Amino acid sequence: MDNLFSAATIFGIVGMAIKLAMPYLYAGLGELFDQTAGCYNLGTEGIMMMGAFCAFFVVYQTHNLILGVFVAAVVGLLMGLIMSLISVTFKAEQGISGIGLTMFGVGLSSLLFKTLLNGTVLSVDGFKDIRIPVLADIPYVGEALFDHNIMVYIAYLLVPISSVILYKTTLGLKIRSVGQNPQAADTLGVSVDKIRYLCVCIGGVLAGIAGATFSIANINMFQEKMTNGTGYIAVALVYFSGWKPKGVLMGALLFSFVNALQLRLQVLGIDIPSDIAMMLPYILTIVTLVFVQSRDAPAALSVPYERSEN
Amino acid sequence: MPAKLRTFFNQIFDAVIPLFATLLALFIGVFVLQALGKDPIAAYKALFDGGFGNQRALIQTTIKATPLLLVGIGVCIAFRGGVINIGGEGQIIVGALAAAAVALYVPIHSRIMMPICLLASMAAGAVWGGIPGILKAKLAVNEILTTVMMNSIAVYLSNYLLRGPMIDPHEIEMGTRAAQTALLPEYTFLTRLAPPTQLNTGTILALILSVIAFVMLFKTTIGYRIRAVGLNSDASRYAGIKVPFYQALALIMGGAMAGLAGGVEVLGVQHRVLENISANYGFNGIVTALFGNLHPLGTIPAAFLFGGLMVGGNKLQRTVQVHSAFIDTLLGLIVLFVVGAEIFSKRRSKKRAING
Numbered sequence: 001m002d003n004l005f006s007a008a009t010i011f012g013i014v015g016m017a018i019k020l021a022m023p024y025l026y027a028g029l030g031e032l033f034d035q036t037a038g039c040y041n042l043g044t045e046g047i048m049m050m051g052a053f054c055a056f057f058v059v060y061q062t063h064n065l066i067l068g069v070f071v072a073a074v075v076g077l078l079m080g081l082i083m084s085l086i087s088v089t090f091k092a093e094q095g096i097s098g099i100g101l102t103m104f105g106v107g108l109s110s111l112l113f114k115t116l117l118n119g120t121v122l123s124v125d126g127f128k129d130i131r132i133p134v135l136a137d138i139p140y141v142g143e144a145l146f147d148h149n150i151m152v153y154i155a156y157l158l159v160p161i162s163s164v165i166l167y168k169t170t171l172g173l174k175i176r177s178v179g180q181n182p183q184a185a186d187t188l189g190v191s192v193d194k195i196r197y198l199c200v201c202i203g204g205v206l207a208g209i210a211g212a213t214f215s216i217a218n219i220n221m222f223q224e225k226m227t228n229g230t231g232y233i234a235v236a237l238v239y240f241s242g243w244k245p246k247g248v249l250m251g252a253l254l255f256s257f258v259n260a261l262q263l264r265l266q267v268l269g270i271d272i273p274s275d276i277a278m279m280l281p282y283i284l285t286i287v288t289l290v291f292v293q294s295r296d297a298p299a300a301l302s303v304p305y306e307r308s309e310n
Numbered sequence: 311m312p313a314k315l316r317t318f319f320n321q322i323f324d325a326v327i328p329l330f331a332t333l334l335a336l337f338i339g340v341f342v343l344q345a346l347g348k349d350p351i352a353a354y355k356a357l358f359d360g361g362f363g364n365q366r367a368l369i370q371t372t373i374k375a376t377p378l379l380l381v382g383i384g385v386c387i388a389f390r391g392g393v394i395n396i397g398g399e400g401q402i403i404v405g406a407l408a409a410a411a412v413a414l415y416v417p418i419h420s421r422i423m424m425p426i427c428l429l430a431s432m433a434a435g436a437v438w439g440g441i442p443g444i445l446k447a448k449l450a451v452n453e454i455l456t457t458v459m460m461n462s463i464a465v466y467l468s469n470y471l472l473r474g475p476m477i478d479p480h481e482i483e484m485g486t487r488a489a490q491t492a493l494l495p496e497y498t499f500l501t502r503l504a505p506p507t508q509l510n511t512g513t514i515l516a517l518i519l520s521v522i523a524f525v526m527l528f529k530t531t532i533g534y535r536i537r538a539v540g541l542n543s544d545a546s547r548y549a550g551i552k553v554p555f556y557q558a559l560a561l562i563m564g565g566a567m568a569g570l571a572g573g574v575e576v577l578g579v580q581h582r583v584l585e586n587i588s589a590n591y592g593f594n595g596i597v598t599a600l601f602g603n604l605h606p607l608g609t610i611p612a613a614f615l616f617g618g619l620m621v622g623g624n625k626l627q628r629t630v631q632v633h634s635a636f637i638d639t640l641l642g643l644i645v646l647f648v649v650g651a652e653i654f655s656k657r658r659s660k661k662r663a664i665n666g
Contacts, residue, residue, distance in 0.1 A: 042454065046642070082646070085650075086646055086649065086650045090649075090650040090651075090652075090653045091653050092649040092650050092652060092653070093649050093652070095394045095396075095454045096394065096596070096600070096645065096649045097645070097646055097649045097650065099396055099593070099596065099645065100642050100643070100644075100645030100646040100649065101642065101646060102642070103593055103597075103638060103639075103641055103642030103645060104639055104642025104643055104645075104646065105642070106638065106642075107635050107636070107637070107638030107639035107640075107641070107642050108342075108635075108639045108642075110633065110635035110638065111342075111346075111632075111633055111635040111636050111638075111639055114633035114635060115346050115632075115633060119633075228462075229458070229459075229461075229462050232455065232458045232459070233459075235455060236452075236455045236459075239452065239455070273470050273474060275466045275467070275469040275470035275473070275474075276466070276470055278466045279462070279463050279466045279467070282459040282460075282462040282463050282466075283459075283463060285455070285459045286441075286445070286451075286456050286459050286460075289445075289451045289452060289455060289456060290445060290449055290451055
């Protein structure tokens with residue numbers, strides 16, 4: 001049983017990885033919308049923390065999980081609006097404004113936590129696992145793939161949905177053109193600013209939900225700084241993905257698998273200090289950034305668009 | 311208007327923008343405080359008194375301003391070179407660990423070890439900033455993401471060392487196992503300037519370094535090239551400047567300054583490495599540098615202001631029960647407003663370019 005290579009252990013890790021991929025998927029797909037339109041949102045981490053707290057607080061007060069997700073999405077939308085105001089309308093340096101938004105979100109979530117809950121770590125009843133009949137009864141694989149909560153299934157559904165929106169619709173074409181060549185898009189009557197606002201707001205909503213998955217669909221409690229850099233990893237993941245939804249899925253699974261492995265190693269008592277094991281996802285991020293070529297990046301990524309009037 | 315006078319007014323305008331951004335953030339803070347059911351006037355009074363109200367507060371503020379200034383200088387150098395260093399937190403941590411390791415484990419019991427410890431902290435910070443720097447220079451890897459990842463790696467490295475190899479032997483004997491190193495030997499301490507307070511010569515060192523950084527950036531060829539690369543990397547390349555080299559150099563220098571902040575915090579204030587030694591100085595140093603218009607000398611008053619806010623935040627918590635996370639929230643808003651307001655100074659410089 002305590003063997004790393006037994007089938008039960010391996011599928012246990014796979015099942016855990018499937019679940020842990022959830023925040024990477026929401027935040028990563030959201031960031032994909034941002035970046036495809038040419039905006040670079042480093043505020044994801046801060047939006048996630050606000051989403052995590054607000055969802056938790058709403059569920060703690062009302063026991064209504066749907067309302068919790070909805071409030072996290074609205075908070076994400078509002079923070080997306082702040083980000084687009086600063087980076088689209090005011091054309092600010094996007095790297096720094098994103099860090100500002102993260103400092104704001106992390107700070108405000110801590111402040112609310114200390115004020116509204118007196119800084120007490122509490123737990124709520126989160127989303128329940130839904131066993132998909134028949135499929136979940138397949139030995140090993142069934143448990144790993146088909147026994148998760150609804151937020152997990154939706155996260156995976158978002159991959160094909162994003163793919164269709166970005167590659168099969170007029171809106172998607174507009175989004176990609178605004179990221180590749182805003183001048184040309186503008187000439188053809190596409191409103192660069194409107195598309196960018198829309199995408200940064202979509203990114204904000206998804207980041208808010210990504211935060212909510214921590215506090216009401218996985219760990220089911222709230223702690224300060226609980227997202228622990230996931231928002232930044234989500235940004236890196238979009239680089240890894242080659243700016244494709246399918247790539248985001250692969251990246252999310254890679255990172256969640258490493259996370260699950262790292263957690264399981266500790267449980268199995270394998271002799272790696274836990275703090276060293278916990279560095280793995282971050283080292284992996286740097287390594288992937290080194291080996292992934294960013295030639296597919298949207299040409300106008302992180303460049304504010306300004307009409308040349310003369 | 312004579313050109314000289316106009317430049318003067320433009321400089322004043324640039325210096326005033328961050329001040330407005332801060333006032334706007336404080337103004338929004340009023341609504342946050344009201345929403346939380348706290349009295350904004352009492353809160354801001356506590357904040358101001360706590361940071362600047364009396365001699366004791368001013369000394370505490372100066373102590374907090376020192377690491378902010380050092381990190382801020384590093385951020386100035388990196389940003390001037392067109393690279394963004396978000397890795398201050400990690401660089402402070404490795405700087406602190408390196409200083410402590412040299413102090414504890416090098417068996418030379420002499421005053422000479424104090425500067426050697428500081429150099430070790432700079433070297434560690436330089437390595438921590440240099441890895442993203444070299445990846446950026448050689449492979450065009452996004453330095454924002456790598457510096458952020460290096461922060462997390464440093465936190466876990468420090469957790470590992472402070473609970474394992476570097477833990478205070480007394481903590482094991484007592485069975486308390488608090489995650490901290492042993493007290494450093496006294497000959498490595500920075501001299502205290504006003505005992506019993508923790509004010510130490512690190513502050514003087516930071517002030518000297520901000521002047522040196524100013525001279526380096528604005529009066530030497532290296533500084534000129536760093537700034538040229540930051541302003542226009544294409545033009546610099548055509549002019550024969552090795553752009554990647556200066557980008558890496560800017561990140562390495564930035565890392566060294568943040569590492570030194572960690573060293574000064576350990577040798578001057580704490581006298582050992584504890585958990586959370588970086589205390590958000592890495593991020594707050596970014597705000598400090600932005601507030602100082604990315605100018606090493608402008609960063610001095612900025613560091614004092616934000617050091618005051620950090621100290622005042624504690625008083626806020628004690629007397630008005632507003633948690634000091636309120637300050638983090640405000641600092642985030644200040645960053646957003648300062649970078650958001652840059653469009654105005656850019657527009658004016660464009661107009662200047664057109665009107666001659």
